[in-house]
Amino acid sequence: NAGVTQTPKFQVLKTGQSMTLQCAQDMNHNSMYWYRQDPGMGLRLIYYSASEGTTDKGEVPNGYNVSRLNKREFSLRLESAAPSQTSVYFCAFGQGFDQPQHFGDGTRLSIL
Amino acid sequence: SQELEQSPQSLIVQEGKNLTINCTSSKTLYGLYWYKQKYGEGLIFLMMLQKGGEEKSHEKITAKLDEKKQQSSLHITASQPSHAGIYLCGALRGGGYQKVTFGTGTKLQVIP
Numbered sequence: 001n002a003g004v005t006q007t008p009k010f011q012v013l014k015t016g017q018s019m020t021l022q023c024a025q026d027m028n029h030n031s032m033y034w035y036r037q038d039p040g041m042g043l044r045l046i047y048y049s050a051s052e053g054t055t056d057k058g059e060v061p062n063g064y065n066v067s068r069l070n071k072r073e074f075s076l077r078l079e080s081a082a083p084s085q086t087s088v089y090f091c092a093f094g095q096g097f098d099q100p101q102h103f104g105d106g107t108r109l110s111i112l
Numbered sequence: 113s114q115e116l117e118q119s120p121q122s123l124i125v126q127e128g129k130n131l132t133i134n135c136t137s138s139k140t141l142y143g144l145y146w147y148k149q150k151y152g153e154g155l156i157f158l159m160m161l162q163k164g165g166e167e168k169s170h171e172k173i174t175a176k177l178d179e180k181k182q183q184s185s186l187h188i189t190a191s192q193p194s195h196a197g198i199y200l201c202g203a204l205r206g207g208g209y210q211k212v213t214f215g216t217g218t219k220l221q222v223i224p
Contacts, residue, residue: 004154031210040216041216042116042200042214042215042216042217043155043200043202043214044214045211045212090154090155092155094210096210097204097210098142098143098160098162098204099160099210100145100157100160101145101157101202101210101212102157103147103154103155104154105152105153105154106152106153106154
């Protein structure tokens with residue numbers, strides 16, 4: 001979807017387990033984002049990276065960490081998963097301040 | 113997001129009918145994005161509006177931004193089953209990065 005690859009597409013975890021969601025873009029853009037989508041809440045920004053080597057907190061960063069490994073890859077890590085983190089996670093890249101963001105197909109994560 | 117309200121939350125229309133989805137912001141917008149999402153997929157960018165009074169069209173979909181840049185509408189003419197999905201508006205806010213606040217979405221069903 002628009003040059004963004006997210007893996008895995010589905011995952012079920014037990015409370016307390018850890019995992020990393022992977023995202024890679026093939027468009028060579030600086031900005032990358034991680035969102036979560038929950039019913040009735042819309043999309044909420046977890047973390048973003050304005051450029052390689054930089055990361056910043058978004059609206060709901062608690063319980064997550066991120067790594068901007070290189071310009072292409074931006075990963076999201078759950079160190080100790082909680083049921084409240086059950087959600088659909090989307091990665092996106094941005095072309096510039098006033099340009100649209102382009103999204104991956106999402107990772108559906110369930111935490112039991 | 114409470115900063116961005118979409119209405120209606122859901123809509124069922126018969127094929128061939130026109131419909132309108134609204135997006136209202138409590139703050140002035142730098143820009144407004146419209147996206148479409150199908151179940152199990154990511155967000156597909158439709159249009160972006162930046163200037164007060166601006167109107168854009170793509171195929172049978174027209175989006176407008178009011179003069180005060182606080183309200184946008186998405187109008188679909190002669191709806192088709194392919195228009196079904198969730199429509200989300202995203203507000204581009206000011207700040208040091210491309211901060212986008214999303215509405216909670218409007219679910220559209222088109223009955224053949």
